[in-house]
Amino acid sequence: MRRHELLQGLHEVLQPRTYFEIGVREGYSLRLSRVPTVAVDPFYDIKAEIRCDVHLVRTTSDEFFARSHPFAHLDKPFVDLAFIDGMHLSEFALRDFMNTERYCHAGSVIVFDDMLPRNVVEAGRGRVGSAATGAWAGDVYKVIESLRTIRPDLVVLELDTSPTGTLMVLLPDPDNRALDDAYDGLVREYVTPDPQVLPEWSRTRSRAIPAEKVLESQVWAEVRRRRLLPPGPARTAIRTAYEKAGLATPKGA
Amino acid sequence: MVTNPISVDETRSLAYRENGQVHLVVHLTDPDVVPGDVVARFRHDQRKFKKPARVTAAEGGGATLELSVSAGRLGRVPWFLAVQQADGGPFVRVQTRVLSHPDLPVALLPGPPPRTRMPAPDPRANPAAESARGLLRQGRRVAGGLKRRLRERSGA
Numbered sequence: 484m485r486r487h488e489l490l491q492g493l494h495e496v497l498q499p500r501t502y503f504e505i506g507v508r509e510g511y512s513l514r515l516s517r518v519p520t521v522a523v524d525p526f527y528d529i530k531a532e533i534r535c536d537v538h539l540v541r542t543t544s545d546e547f548f549a550r551s552h553p554f555a556h557l558d559k560p561f562v563d564l565a566f567i568d569g570m571h572l573s574e575f576a577l578r579d580f581m582n583t584e585r586y587c588h589a590g591s592v593i594v595f596d597d598m599l600p601r602n603v604v605e606a607g608r609g610r611v612g613s614a615a616t617g618a619w620a621g622d623v624y625k626v627i628e629s630l631r632t633i634r635p636d637l638v639v640l641e642l643d644t645s646p647t648g649t650l651m652v653l654l655p656d657p658d659n660r661a662l663d664d665a666y667d668g669l670v671r672e673y674v675t676p677d678p679q680v681l682p683e684w685s686r687t688r689s690r691a692i693p694a695e696k697v698l699e700s701q702v703w704a705e706v707r708r709r710r711l712l713p714p715g716p717a718r719t720a721i722r723t724a725y726e727k728a729g730l731a732t733p734k735g736a
Numbered sequence: 737m738v739t740n741p742i743s744v745d746e747t748r749s750l751a752y753r754e755n756g757q758v759h760l761v762v763h764l765t766d767p768d769v770v771p772g773d774v775v776a777r778f779r780h781d782q783r784k785f786k787k788p789a790r791v792t793a794a795e796g797g798g799a800t801l802e803l804s805v806s807a808g809r810l811g812r813v814p815w816f817l818a819v820q821q822a823d824g825g826p827f828v829r830v831q832t833r834v835l836s837h838p839d840l841p842v843a844l845l846p847g848p849p850p851r852t853r854m855p856a857p858d859p860r861a862n863p864a865a866e867s868a869r870g871l872l873r874q875g876r877r878v879a880g881g882l883k884r885r886l887r888e889r890s891g892a
Contacts, residue, residue, distance in 0.1 A: 556859055
């Protein structure tokens with residue numbers, strides 16, 4: 484399954500009330516939204532037709548979040564579905580996640596693109612060699628281990644999508660500050676010269692699950708119902724629903 | 737001496753906070769940047785300040801600019817960075833900006849800033865809030881009219 488098919492499927496099963504996107508480029512993922520949307524890209528160059536109520540923001544994601552009311556376009560500032568496909572460097576992707584999560588709730592779904600590079604060239608921080616003109620994921624895959632270690636409360640699922648894999652994060656918590664405390668240490672670990680050490684689980688996708696399996700799950704109707712509850716009961720109910728559906732961070736990951 | 741904007745390799749640059757300071761490690765790719773002590777200038781609109789900084793030769797080519805600045809001094813806005821390599825020489829733009837909003841992780845923003853031809857549009861008016869404001873205005877008008885009439889009657 485290609486990443487845009489996954490996104491389209493998520494729009495169908497999750498039925499998000501709002502959509503947020505970082506990294507618009509030509510608009511091929513933005514065109515899937517039919518709900519109030521905020522989309523950020525400093526250099527968007529849209530080639531697709533867009534059919535939604537959108538605030539298209541021409542700035543960097545960091546500057547977007549530094550605004551007083553970044554989601555003023557939405558009736559209420561919350562994000563049901565987010566797609567992070569901005570700068571292909573781990574520290575940028577981690578910041579995008581941290582900043583997006585502040586506007587999420589337990590039933591929100593956050594998807595990262597380019598999380599499972601298939602070789603060292605694709606995983607480089609610099610876009611060189613065959614990655615200069617072909618697929619390039621960068622080193623955003625490093626965020627996976629950080630999320631699993633620092634935020635065990637999240638459900639972190641690697642999905643086997645083409646070309647460069649995706650990551651789905653469930654049960655975001657806007658009040659959790661563990662990553663804020665860890666960020667300054669993580670950024671010093673992330674910024675290392677190429678070539679990067681590509682983990683075997685990325686190369687082989689040994690931990691990734693088929694995206695079809697996630698989309699076919701019966702859990703989404705439950706998530707849609709439970710996200711209307713107050714935050715505490717919603718979190719408990721949605722966590723239980725994911726557990727029953729077998730959507731859990733893989734053991735030993 | 738370098739006079740054109742100095743390009744930055746974002747893959748080898750970072751910003752982080754420690755003990756109330758923002759530390760910048762910026763990899764400069766311009767081959768003409770000379771290692772040594774320099775003065776860094778931060779600028780946002782009309783606000784400017786300077787800090788001492790150091791440029792060292794980097795492994796694999798280029799140079800590394802390192803400096804620290806109090807996080808509180810950066811506020812909530814992005815700052816352009818420039819360096820002066822010699823006393824009395826020009827400040828030359830470094831193609832990166834730093835944003836250290838106190839509620840967000842610190843960010844180094846590489847490359848030229850995005851430009852738009854017009855300012856960002858205001859958000860649409862919230863119909864519920866607008867109608868509440870309208871009701872409030874109407875209520876104030878009615879109350880003002882009543883007060884006026886009462887005053888007129890008591891004066892009459």
